[in-house]
């Protein structure tokens with residue numbers, strides 16, 4: 001059905017389709033089945049920074065190119081989070097991660113001390129791909145049909161006109177709603193000015209200074225938040241590539257200790273067994289030198305050969321991993337903002353009653369800051385506050 005512009009009016013609009021948006025939408029809809037809700041996302045599907053690359057060029061490959069799994073650190077003291085994780089486990093959307101985690105020390109030998117921010121606490125893996133995880137969350141309780149999705153749609157501006165929020169996409173489409181949820185902070189942060197080629201942060205423009213103390217504070221906190229860029233290399237190995245041993249679980253992850261990370265410029269390497277038994281490899285890097293060298297590289301093929309050389313040197317003496325041949329195919333994903341860093345935003349600033357706008361995502365305070373744990377928890381907390389608002 002082709003929707004006319006006048007059809008784009010909702011009770012609630014959600015900007016973004018990552019995990020936090022999906023958790024919020026599924027909880028909200030469960031309690032408000034009659035409300036008209038839409039989700040607007042610039043990507044082709046759900047998942048955001050926790051999604052899966054299904055290559056058109058390399059048929060049959062599905063590689064989790066953002067977060068490959070997730071860890072929960074603070075469950076004991078948090079009943080809200082605990083009961084949600086239990087729900088996900090009961091519904092078989094996730095399971096305790098059985099992947100082997102290997103820490104490589106300076107000699108490329110193995111070590112078993114778990115030190116990474118992404119592996120401490122309890123690790124969970126999705127039964128299907130990471131994109132499927134967000135999909136499953138939305139489909140929870142048969143709610144999928146209750147929400148309109150607008151993909152490939154970038155919201156570039158919004159205004160609040162007392163009666164409603166009016167959102168404008170980069171293509172000029174307008175969406176209206178009584179309530180608004182931002183699961184991304186793009187439209188709230190100074191980076192939006194460069195990305196959207198505008199001269200004022202959209203939220204500041206929509207709500208001028210001194211109109212709402214909470215919004216002023218939120219924008220002040222965000223002004224001190226920055227973002228970690230990352231590169232991920234998706235390696236499509238050849239038919240006969242395998243481990244040196246007989247490991248057969250779905251994923252296996254190698255973390256590099258600091259000195260080794262400086263030397264090889266890789267942060268972690270995740271092997272992902274495919275349905276067709278091929279072995280995909282996703283290499284993450286947050287090394288600025290490597291990122292700059294990629295940005296400035298004149299010949300991407302030469303850059304890729306360097307990545308293979310680094311990989312082979314790293315695993316030269318390793319008992320588990322075979323070297324790569326130089327004809328493997330690699331695609332590169334550049335994350336301008338893979339994770340927030342610096343100042344986290346207090347959860348007390350999540351909701352403005354006056355302006356009927358709420359915020360969630362991994363950019364809020366708590367142990368889950370910068371991780372999926374924070375995205376899920378902030379969405380659960382926001383949904384509770386939001387239900388009080390609309391009562």
Ligand SMILES: Cc1cc2nc3c(=O)[nH]c(=O)nc-3n(C[C@H](O)[C@H](O)[C@H](O)COP(=O)(O)OP(=O)(O)OC[C@H]3O[C@@H](n4cnc5c(N)ncnc54)[C@H](O)[C@@H]3O)c2cc1C
Nearest residue numbers: 016018019020042048049067155184338361362371372375
């Ligand atoms: C390479 C990488 C590795 C990671 N590894 C881990 C890990 O091991 N464990 C872990 O816990 N976390 C990890 N993370 C972090 C984790 O992915 C995030 O914490 C989590 O996915 C954030 O979810 P979210 O819903 O808060 O935000 P997002 O996933 O960023 O969702 C926001 C969505 O909003 C959309 N959007 C933004 N602006 C607009 C707009 N104006 N209009 C329309 N749509 C818009 C975006 O496209 C995005 O889909 C990793 C991240 C990256 C990039």
